Amino acid sequence: MNQSKRSAALVAAKAHLSSAGYELDADGELANGELERATASLLEKFRPFGCFDVLCQLFGGMRSNNRFGLGVYLTAREFSKPTTPSAIPYGFLLNLAVQLPPSTQLPEDPKTAWREAIEFAVALAAILDIQPRSQFWNVNVGPTQLGALLGRCALFDHVFTLRQWPWEITLPVISEFFSAFPLDRMPQQLGWDLEDAFRLCEAIGHFSGLDPNIITKSALLTAGAHRESFDRIINFFAHDISIVNKDYDSPLASSQANLMFKPLIAIQPDTFFLPAASTSGPAFYEALMAAIRPLVNRNEIDDLQGTGTERVFARLINDAGLPIVAANAKYNMGTNADGECDLILADERHIVFLECKAKALTRASMSGSEGAALTDFSLGIIKAHAQALQHERVLRQNGTIVFSDGNTSLKFNGQEITRIALTLLDHGALHDRTLLFLIYETLLRSRASGAGDDKSEEIASKINQALLKIQTESLEIGISEREQAFFTSSASAASLSAYLQGVSDLDHFVHRIRCPMSYASGNQMFDLYFGLNSKVIR
Structure with missing residues (x-):
């Protein structure tokens, strides 16, 4: 992170809030209760506009600045300017604005009132110190820092981005x-x-x-x-x-x-x-x-969420014209070699294992909770990757997977194997392929610990089961950790639908979802949209 940019942003935010009468504690942070008081003041600054006009301004501004594409608003971490300014907290403002009546009488000087309200909102979000100031925000993360990184990612996405799909x-x-x-x-x-x-x-x-x-x-x-x-x-x-x-x-x-x-x-x-x-x-x-x-x-809900999520992704893939060679396909090929493949795509060049999870990003993660973010990431995306890694290991070791229906098999003829973890709802930066690539080796050396109470110990145990699974499969698969990470990706229903738009064949799809190009935005739709526009992604 660029410390000078970070320091300048924090100094500006603190000065803005201090001059407005908000108390800072000895550490330079808002004193107890001041964040809530400042939020209430911000709500009053927007009240003369009403919810309708506030959202018209926010969404209209994004559209006019080319921040709408692929059916969604492209809210993300951005580093395009030499002096990266603090960003507008769109997610926070949407959640705040809907508390207002739809419309009221505009203030006498609406331009000035709007500018002052946005400046106050920017300062209020900046003082949280969760906005990265450099494209290298996800580099050099050790095991003890992993939970904090994921918590900051989820909190940033709640404050600055939107939960959406086309x-x-x-x-x-x-x-x-x-x-x-x-x-x-x-x-x-x-x-x-x-x-x-x-x-x-x-x-x-x-x-x-x-x-x-x-x-x-x-x-x-x-x-x-x-x-x-x-x-x-x-x-x-x-x-x-x-x-x-x-x-x-x-x-x-x-x-x-x-x-x-x-x-x-x-x-x-x-x-x-x-x-x-x-x-x-x-x-x-x-x-x-x-x-x-x-x-x-509860069992019916679990079944609905599991099979329903698989049906959704099968529909999106079929609508794009890519043939699914196996779905919900079980196999048992000996010790440590039984499993179920959710979806498989294959041709003479590629084999793609897609593992689907219904787990949503919880509101606890969105609040920045390190434990909740690590739990959601592990039991959703990492668990899916571990399952796909097992399928790849069994295929490489045996040369084929014979499925339990007796009619279907998958042969390995030297194709590139790609593993994709799919979740129905967007997990924000936790879906980002670059983030996963950079923390992959850390994941293979991490272990969660509870706080001593039964609930946290149970959660830690579940996280460790997911981590142990991917660690074990990683050791047995016979390819380097870097290679494993390179052939790994994740997606939500929103981003998968975007990756599939206009693809000509499986190779085209794999190129898109595995493209190493990144704006370090933490937003797959942002990277895809501008990658397509710049012709880096085809």
Whole structure:
């Protein structure tokens, strides 16, 4: 990290907040309670604009600055200028703005008021000291620093970036994910069914071209929402304006941010606010999942999430025209050689193992918790990589994998083998291929420890199981650690759909997802978009 840039940013932030009357402690940080007081003041600075105008300015600014592409806002770590300024905390401001009424009377001097509000927001986020000032922010991380790095990554992504996917994939994702859910349970207990939810999703999609947007009930009905079930279903997908994020009182309060769990906000009877289409896609999935969860037991939920996630990724791959040679394929080839491949792509040049995990990034991780971030990373991405590494090891050692159905086998003829960990929802920088490459050797030497209580010891045990699995497979596979890391990647539904857009064959896809080019942004969509524009990625 460039210490001079970091120091200058912190000095400027502290001076700004100190001059505004906020107390700093002996370490130069905001005193106890001051972060919350400053957040409340920032909310009041934005109040004259109202939620609609605040989001119009934020989203419009990103679009005009070429920070919208591939169906999402390209919020990321940026280092394009010699003196990297502190960034606008878009994630924080979105979560704050939705607490405001949709519209009010603008201040007398709106330009000055807006500039002052943004400067205050930038200073408030900068004093957290989580924004990297150099492209080398993820270099030279030792085992004892791993949790801290992952926690800072997750906190940065909560404060500065957005949880999103292209709206266009929302209906394919939810229709595939929930396709095996027993339909008879929903009408009786909820008063609506999956078809009603899909029709509501399609109706919202008619208004996804403008961020933000205000939509009436009559407009949604005209667009195809089911009239008979509308009043029964809408509360599952629309926040009450008095409740949404009402306890979100600082950028560290991600555990109190509930905006991400429903796509709409009910601002008046039969009138709804759509903050942004890209953030509302994952929220629609979350809302539907929350509605269904009470109707089934834990085992059924686990099965739905596991098989549903696999169906989603199979759909995205099939839609791109890439042939899947095996899916949900079990094998048993002797000691330490039994497993199940989620998805396999193969041709004469490549074999790609894709392992799918439903685990989402928790709000505890988003708050910067080192333990939570390490847990999410280990039990999601690392566990998936370990499973894919086992498949590769078995294939290399035996020359073939014969699957239990008796009809399918996978032969190794010297192809390049790529391993991809897939999670349904975005994990931000924890998905970044460059980050994984740089910490791969550290992962192979790390071990988690609990705090002594039963819960933390249980979590540490699960983390260590995932780490031990990847460490064991790494030793047995017979290729160098650097080579293992180079042929490894990760993706979410959002980024995989982007990688697959316009690919001509498997080699084209592998080139994209394994391309060593990086802007060190910690955002796969950002790197892909600008890599494609610069022709570095084809």
